[in-house]
Amino acid sequence: MVNISIDFFKNKEIYCLFYILIINLYGFFIIVIDKYKAKKNKWRIKEKNFFIIALLGGASGVLLGMTMFRHKTQHKTFYIGIPIIYLLNKIILFIIIYFLYFRIT
Numbered sequence: 001m002v003n004i005s006i007d008f009f010k011n012k013e014i015y016c017l018f019y020i021l022i023i024n025l026y027g028f029f030i031i032v033i034d035k036y037k038a039k040k041n042k043w044r045i046k047e048k049n050f051f052i053i054a055l056l057g058g059a060s061g062v063l064l065g066m067t068m069f070r071h072k073t074q075h076k077t078f079y080i081g082i083p084i085i086y087l088l089n090k091i092i093l094f095i096i097i098y099f100l101y102f103r104i105t
Contacts, residue, residue: 020057027058031065031072038071047072051081059086 072078
């Protein structure tokens, strides 16, 4: 049995890490699912959903899925848009970390 202290759940950093992990896993798996559906000629996931997930912080997962499964890599909006959103995610994360931990007041 795992003994987790209540203090573990009070830590905001843990929630942020879980959020980043979950949103990126979700982004990765929607790419995998869409690739599978494309091969089977089934109903597909709307392209705007990939961008919404990427903008919400899941660009790493979407980009990893695109690269690993060679999915959506021929679409200009994806091979330009997702890396730009990825960089935007990293810049925002850097700014948040800077202002939370390194800003001298």
